[in-house]
Amino acid sequence: MPPRFVTQNHKDLQNTEGKEKEVEMEMKMEAQRDILAHRGSLSVRSWYPVGTVLAGLYSVSPVAPPPGMATRLCFSVEYRHSSEQLMVSLMRLGNLPPRFHGNVTLVEVRLLPDDRRPRQAKARGTGPDPEFSDCFVFQVKTNTCIEVPCVLMLCFCLRESSVRQAGSVCIYTKLGDVQISLCYSPSLQRLSVVFLRARGLQLLTGAGVCVQVSLQIHTQVVKSKRSCVLNGEANPYFNYRMSFKLRPQNLDEACLRFELQQPNSIRSEPPTLLGVLVLGPFMYARGPQLQHWMDMVNTPQEPVKLWHGLSRPI
Structure with missing residues (x-):
């Protein structure tokens, strides 16, 4: 018969319970000594079932295509x-x-x-x-x-x-730099922009280069202007002048986006972007791009000229 069905007298039961308590106390003391000896480490002295490894959790899923219609x-x-x-x-x-x-x-x-x-x-x-x-x-x-x-x-x-x-x-690895002059007239509500020149451009073809300048308020493009195409050279001189109508209350929510472009050999295809630059308030820009905009706002009627590095097209 199993031990639990064997009849024992009351004295034997007390002796058995006492021995079990002593063994339990010794195990606790030994465990505490081990913890102090390891100073933070824990030693497991028994085997425990861990189940099976689900291989599907560790398989590399294929790269999903991006949303939208762009390739x-x-x-x-x-x-x-x-x-x-x-x-x-x-x-x-x-x-x-x-x-x-x-x-x-x-x-x-x-x-x-x-x-x-x-x-x-x-x-x-x-x-x-x-x-x-x-x-x-x-x-x-x-x-x-x-x-x-x-x-x-x-x-x-x-x-x-x-x-x-x-x-x-x-x-x-380096897209080049552009020199730009900004001037704002509160009385005329006019933002004057001069795209002076560029240097160190990495042209991909000999198709020439042009600049497109867009005035944007929040996420809406208000107006865009594009220069003529210059001959393909790394340091072109543009001196392209333009102006935009901009109310003083919109100075903190507007920005200028500059795109250096090369025309595509296929007319139906969009031009190739060589680099971009965004000048504007804190909502759009940081560093020199933000400082250039703030200098323009704080010194009305005076042109502010500065060099900027181009960023990668997104």
Whole structure:
């Protein structure tokens, strides 16, 4: 019979309970000594079931295509200082237009200005979100991108009867600087802007360069103006003058957005953005861009001229 069914007298039960209490007290004292000896560590002296590992929780889910209708290229860039190597990994394209779903998609990667021969990757399959699994390695010394600005250019093409470019993405290590003059007249309610010149631009083609200036209030673009296209050179002189109607009560909720553009060889395609700059109050800008705007507001009727660095297009 199991022990719990064995009859015992009252004295034996008391002796058994006393021994169990002594053993329990000894275990507690030993556990306390172990805790003090380890000073914060805890030693587990028994085995406990932990169940099974659910492999699905640790699988890497595919990169979801971005929302909206814009075509996007998903890739990663890593620079390894120890080996002075630039690693470019291609993952996938997202949201290709329906007319391209049956075509084979290619991506060409090159590092300008030295790497003139493109490296090519072919998508694995067709459809709206073709996937890639390619990694390219560029040998780039640490000081190279500081002394000579570099451009990482990725172009995706469609293989039809002939290969043609369908889009491109550019990453700049240094985009260049622009010099701008601002002046505000409260009596005339007029904001005068002079886009003087640019320097160190990283032009992708010889199609020339222009600047588009937009006045924006909150999220609404009130008015946009574009300069003429200048010859393709890294340090163009614009001296492009324009003015916008702006009431004093809107000075704290308005901003100016400057876009350096290169016209596309295909007229129906949008221009290529070389860099952007936003000047405005605290709602839109920080640092020198904010200070330039505040100096203009605090010194009415006087032009304020300053150099600014371009930012990456978003």
